[in-house]
Amino acid sequence: MLEQEARERIIVALDCGREEALALAQALSGHARWLKVGMTLYYAEGPSIVRAFRDLGFKVFLDLKLHDIPHQVRGAARSAALAGADLLSVHGLGSGAMLAAAREGVEQAAAETGGERARLVAITVLTSMDEQALAEVGITCPIPEEAARLAGLARANGIDGIVCSPQEAAAMRQLLGEDALIVTPGVRPAGAALGDQSRVATPASAIASGASHLVIGRPITGADDPVAAYEAIVDELTA
Template sequence: MLSYEEASDKVIVALDCDRARALELAELLSGRARWVKVGMTLFYAEGPVVVDDLRARGLSVFLDLKIYDIPFQVQGAVRAASLTGADLLSIHGLGASAMIRAARAGAEEAAFERDGARTRLLAISVLTSMGARALAEVGIFDPLPREVSRLAALSHSAGADGLVCSPQEAARMRSLLGPEALIVCPGVRPAGSAFADQRRVATPSQALAAGASQLVVGRPIAGAADPAGAFDAICAELMA
């Protein structure tokens, strides 16, 4: 059984909003949340300073930029993103092994420059908003589980620390990548919550039982009338 402290460490609150709301949520969740996710919407609007703001409040940051480009550009982008002090950073597994190795090199360069811990890299497999029909539209006709497994194995062997995948793939990814791999699952919805644009979802306790290291929860917390209460309810489910 998890303690409240252990349960809260499993939940990454997605701050898909503007800076003012992100800082408001950080205050509302003070003493509860340990992790937040900064995605493209917030980072592109505010830049690295928003990561500084959140880290100054004692929060660990998952910088979810889904970096994807030629290896030279990715190495530079990951270095720059890692210099913010972000704890986790997402890249696309579709960039193949050369791009992922370049990303790892960029993260290691930044760690040396900062004289600190290396930002850990999470590869994106298949977006949780996508299903078989969406994959077919972009020319991928393998079954979705096989595509996720292929990208996961490739990314991990090339230097990624783990994977972002839906809760429905978590058990398979844990078996494939081993006990030390980071498996971070978005698409987590407490029972009774709307799925919105997510397709491959699970409840927090289901995702954790399947092998997830951490869970990304956005709108069910950030959009709640009482974000602190919503956060506590998810922790209570994980502790049960």
């Protein structure tokens, strides 16, 4: 893999407060291409943090996992796209109608701005969940089967790809085809702490399994030298 392609594949998750996030973004400027804004940061700062990262030259994955009635999700997806999100997550469990409404929302935003449409990915099974956790909420089928079911629903309703663990990436690539976005959290360089993730893989193995993008947070943001940690992952992908 070429270096520039590797940088396009890595999404650095900034699940922290504004000052720390901006300091990390400034340090990673010129190295990283993508940043992830999750609920912790977005609920504290709102659309302004997305614009701040865009102004620094980053693409932004706004990981809000939208899950509500179709009307609300349509409006939320439009608002997120207008704030500058390049990629937006929705929950696959929200129904086909909700997923289709999310697509309508980002299309409306693109029509209003004349810019590119924000891309959408649907959450299948959270990487913190195992089959026991799924059973607690009434889902008793194996995780790969549940992930495939929700991926098919997403594809049928205009969603560009899915979020899944690296362990499901190969099956999802086969199911969804070469053009689908397959975003994998739960990526940990060799030797890194697992944190609260249950289903993990190294960056190189996740890409080899079919992932298009890797979401990596604490192994980079919690490192003594985040830039060096980021560059080590680039080196792993280009070796």
